[in-house]
Amino acid sequence: MKKPDFIKAFSFSRTVYAVTIMFLFMPLLVLVLYSFNESRSGSWTGFSLRWYVKLFTDSSDLWRAFGNSAIVALSSALVATVIGTLGAVGVNWYRFRLRGYLRTITFLPMILPEIIIGVSLLVFFSGLGIRLGLFTVFVAHVSFNLPFVFLLVLARLEEFDFSIIEASRDLGATELQTLWRVILPLTMPGIMSGFLTAVTLSLEDFVITFFVTGPGATTLPLYVYSAIRFGVSPVINALSVVMILGTVVLAWSMRRFLKNIAAK
Numbered sequence: 546m547k548k549p550d551f552i553k554a555f556s557f558s559r560t561v562y563a564v565t566i567m568f569l570f571m572p573l574l575v576l577v578l579y580s581f582n583e584s585r586s587g588s589w590t591g592f593s594l595r596w597y598v599k600l601f602t603d604s605s606d607l608w609r610a611f612g613n614s615a616i617v618a619l620s621s622a623l624v625a626t627v628i629g630t631l632g633a634v635g636v637n638w639y640r641f642r643l644r645g646y647l648r649t650i651t652f653l654p655m656i657l658p659e660i661i662i663g664v665s666l667l668v669f670f671s672g673l674g675i676r677l678g679l680f681t682v683f684v685a686h687v688s689f690n691l692p693f694v695f696l697l698v699l700a701r702l703e704e705f706d707f708s709i710i711e712a713s714r715d716l717g718a719t720e721l722q723t724l725w726r727v728i729l730p731l732t733m734p735g736i737m738s739g740f741l742t743a744v745t746l747s748l749e750d751f752v753i754t755f756f757v758t759g760p761g762a763t764t765l766p767l768y769v770y771s772a773i774r775f776g777v778s779p780v781i782n783a784l785s786v787v788m789i790l791g792t793v794v795l796a797w798s799m800r801r802f803l804k805n806i807a808a809k
Contacts, residue, residue, distance in 0.1 A: 573789065580782035596779040600787070604780055610768035611784070613679060614748055617764065621686035622743035628687075629694030630736050634728060637702040648699075651692045662689060663756030670757060677759030685757045686747045693746065694739035701735025702728075737799060 580597070584590040600607070636644060654662060666685050667677075675681060709731070713723045729736070751766040758767060769781060
């Protein structure tokens with residue numbers, strides 16, 4: 546019996562989906578596998594935990610770079626989330642002359658090549674005489690994280706039922722009370738999505754960080770780039786597995802948190 550066309554289309558799309566998922570996750574599986582390899586070379590010689598032991602006992606420079614990345618990622622994401630959320634609320638709530646222009650220009654940091662942003666920030670810091678270091682990396686990460694947070698929160702606000710705000714005003718709430726007790730709780734999924742996006746973008750950024758970093762401000766991507774000249778160490782594989790597990794736990798926890806908010 547001949548299969549209907551929609552069944553063929555469904556089978557084809559399912560196959561394409563499976564191949565795509567395999568293409569995306571196969572490198573991660575290989576990385577996880579070789580983090581347990583006894584040898585430093587690409588050939589499998591046996592199962593071992595030696596690289597995990599070395600990661601936690603003899604990798605001070607690596608952990609220092611990871612610590613710098615974590616500090617910059619969390620702090621810049623927090624600042625970008627606060628500013629981006631308030632900016633999105635202001636643009637969505639109020640009507641002013643440059644409102645459309647402001648929404649359009651927000652896309653620029655997302656469209657421009659990272660090398661242009663990195664060079665422009667380097668020229669900016671040099672012109673002001675600011676010494677390059679973790680502070681300049683922090684400022685740079687806030688600047689390119691802001692548009693992502695702004696747009697994610699703004700997308701959430703555009704689905705917002707503003708009759709609730711009118712109801713809060715009728716009940717005598719001030720603008721600040723309405724913002725704190727009505728708007729922010731209802732836009733929390735967008736805010737948290739923006740925060741996590743900012744953390745991810747900050748942790749993996751290399752190009753912009755390369756231009757604005759200074760002595761003692763090496764982040765994890767810069768450390769890996771420097772170490773790759775001597776070959777990729779299996780310790781990096783072990784750290785990558787630890788970070789993958791941390792990301793999975795964070796994503797699962799955030800999913801439950803957002804589901805609880807939606808249930809309320």
